[in-house]
Amino acid sequence: MVQPYKHEPFTDFTLEENRQAYLKALQTVEGYLGKDYDLVIGGEKISTQEKIVSYNPAKKEEVIGRVSKASKEHAEKAMQAAVEAFKTWKKTKAEVRADVLFKTATIIRRRKHEFSALLTKEAGKPWREADADTAEAIDFLEYYGRQMLLLKDGVSVQSRPNEFNRYHYIPLGVGIIISPWNFPLAIMAGTTVAAIVTGNTVLLKPASTTPIIAAKFVEVMEEAGLPKGVLNFVPGSGVEVGDYLVDHKDTRFISFTGSRDVGLRIFDRSSKISEGQIWLKRLIAEMGGKDTIVVDAEADLELAAQAIVASAFGFSGQKCSACSRVVVVESVYDQVLNRAVELTNQLTIGEPSEQGTFMGPVIDSHAFKKIMEYVDIGKGEGRLMTGGEGDDSKGYFIKPTIFADLAPKSRIMQEEIFGPVVGFTKAKDFDEAIDIANNTEYGLTGAVITSNRAHMEQAREDFHVGNLYFNRGCTGAIVGYQPFGGFNMSGTDSKAGGPDYLLLHLQAKTTSELY
Template identity: 75%
Template sequence: MIAYKHEPFTDFTVEENRKAYEEALKQVKGYLGQDYPLIIGGERVTTDDKIVSYNPAKKDEVVGRVSKATKELAERAMKSADETFKTWSKVDPAVRADVLFKAAAITRRRKHEFSALLTYEGGKPWKEADADTAEAIDFMEYYARQMLKLAEGQPVESRPGEFNRYSYIPLGVGVVIPPWNFAFAIMAGTTVAAMVTGNTVVLKPSSNTPVVAYKFMEVLEEAGMPAGVINFVPGPGAEVGDYLVDHPRTRFISFTGSRAVGLRIVERAAKVNEGQIWIKRVIAEMGGKDTMVVDSDVDVELAAQSIVVSAFGFSGQKCSAGSRAVIVEDMYDKVVERVAELTKELTVGDPADYGNYMGPVIDAGAFKKITSYIEVGKKEGKLIAGGDSDDSTGYFIQPTAFSDVDPKAEIMQDEIFGPVLGITKAKDFKEAIDIANNTEYGLTGGVITSDRENQEYARENFHVGNLYFNRNCTGAIVGYQPFGGFNMSGTDSKAGGPDYLQLHMQAKTTSEMF
């Protein structure tokens, strides 16, 4: 099998690529404001009640109106998925993989269109949107290849007169609840992982970004996915989400989102409902409070750039965002000064404009939460950059950094999920690692060091699922840096890794005597 290579990112310094993206923005602009149905068993179902998706950079601009599911429609989707499982689970894994290979090819041809849609619906600047779409393509390609391997099962021992096999079979109906921040990549990745392994899916996308999910459903249909394999039912979490999680025919739940919602799902999934004959499996990725650690005697520019990119890429709206920096005292003043300078250089505005590094935060609720934390930060530390916000046209917050913050302060412990960075000082490297470990999360971390002994100390003692040396702590690539974290960051399910698909299957041993 050919070694896997990830989808390349677009070089927007090339004029031809910039023009192509501008054309895609015009193309998507042309279909903003349309209505979209649910898809249940391959049928389009329209409801009077709509989820209205707005452009967070222009809060009065409607991206699309998507029909809103009810409990009754969720039940219909569950029945469709349950019935379709009987046939889809028996389809040759190579055929299921082929659907993904074709879907990846279709998406690749429409790459800029999907990215432009992410710019409008998710508020993603060009590079962030391009990376999101590339990751979606990667997930499709990678999981399809993984499925071809897993179709062969795993080798086990046999004895004379006895032949043993170890194979994988699908679980059943999966409820997939993806987030808005990687509205294409995570939505697509979690959905196709469940589908290619022979399960059927009830997909409840984020109410902030349902249009890109609908467009992806169209791609899968074009690629040959049979009706009922994936059922598209956007709707409110408290009504539709709870109903699907609790359902006795739900076999597993794949969730990406906040700690609070993730723990609620784990709790509800643990209850055995009438008619349920299995223990529901939960695959959860629940966020982080991630730290960049800076050692002594390092390149100040590398350290500062790594901190700023980690903290403020996509306005800090990543579970991997480095919202904390811990700097060893002899480097502290130099790095803090450079971080402040770099942060002040960042441009904020409409992400459709290539010149803007940061766009808006996702909605009014996020704007209110993040700005309230900035006010807390002004009491807990020294404001060295940013601090301002403006929601008159869109939800824009300046990248904000605080120095001299106590490691136990609110802004150093709570997941803010916005462009807010807290910086603290450590007396030595070991104390810096202790501070980095002092949260309830354990997702990503970054260490800038030129000391091999300290690097190995961090490798052993920095308790995170994804640890990066001498670079930023965001931007895991499918197949290269399998992604998932410890503690309250979730079930360490390692998306884009060699053992992710097995979470959607169960192993079966058969033994034959001759």
């Protein structure tokens, strides 16, 4: 019998013992800053002269660590190791593969605060955001392990007299995991182990801004007993290593989380057949969003303002699910806008390693420059209500920013900024609000704040997003509770943390025996 899945609880930092444990974990992480980490190819540790250096975005001179940088030659060696390992891993019992995930979850749970503290240092995540990232990684390990145990015997199909039919699933082959920096533990771990527990072997290319957390995760997977060659660690250039692996004839699938533009590039390249390739590559892609909270005239306006601020500025708005646009029915527009500004002005912005910080830095100089350019655009398109200032002297800090009175088709309301910037626009009624909410090329998350049941049902049918929330914010999907993935340019609606996600890494096989 498969044990029921239970969501990993978040840490209560109001308890002194938990606060002290996190402070101790920060000291532990500070004790190994600046270390070098090797490539892992077929179980072999390989050090290269060229390194990817990871910096603390809150203290941009502080080096978190250095990882060896893979070349095309390393990528090819890793591919051959994965091809070889697949021959035996695909035949390994599902129970054994799931046990590796459960053991990994146990190790990370034991070192939970250490992993979270590393997220605080490497990604600039405040305590609560880092704790949620680590909890989600544990959730993915526990959930996907259990899902594989449910899938291992296939699905029942009909048989006629003198005939026995079976329908079961087999793994695809070698997968390329290209993971993002904004959830550098949760999404990196989730996409990696979904591929592994289903019997595939993988090459993991983590984001170059957060490779140390990935290196630590690879160490834990090894400790949990994962055989050599199943997980190969190849951080490197997207143009050099990424393109090479996406194009490779032996690549069976690509699991990508990142920007729309990079996702489209991978979509295009993976659709082309390389010499010697005998399959159509499968793409699992999550590519971002432009997420809207709609506030109805019949709504709890305090709840609306709280939801907007939490969804827009949690982790500095660097979530594909973040609220970056707010559409309010005009009769309550000023009330919601003014209260959201009040709440935003109460937020604490600063060093993420300090417990009271709500919002830390953005990830790097490139993000800082891009977001500040959007702030300048916003000043020309709407009314700046608060924020609009940045300081990159010590780290990459941008004040939470609200623009009001924007046109629905303005750039601030249409383009993914991926930072602490949110735009407000008004609608004459609820019908127009839903129309405006749908007028982007994305379709990831959305929220509707209303007490009108008819409007809820209207939004359930007509608001075209993969994850729709009522009377709460539009971030914070939990594995197994709110399967996550979106429509249109938000990706392939792959529903991470959902009951059919593992099937994307499998192919169905029918066998029929005549008696």
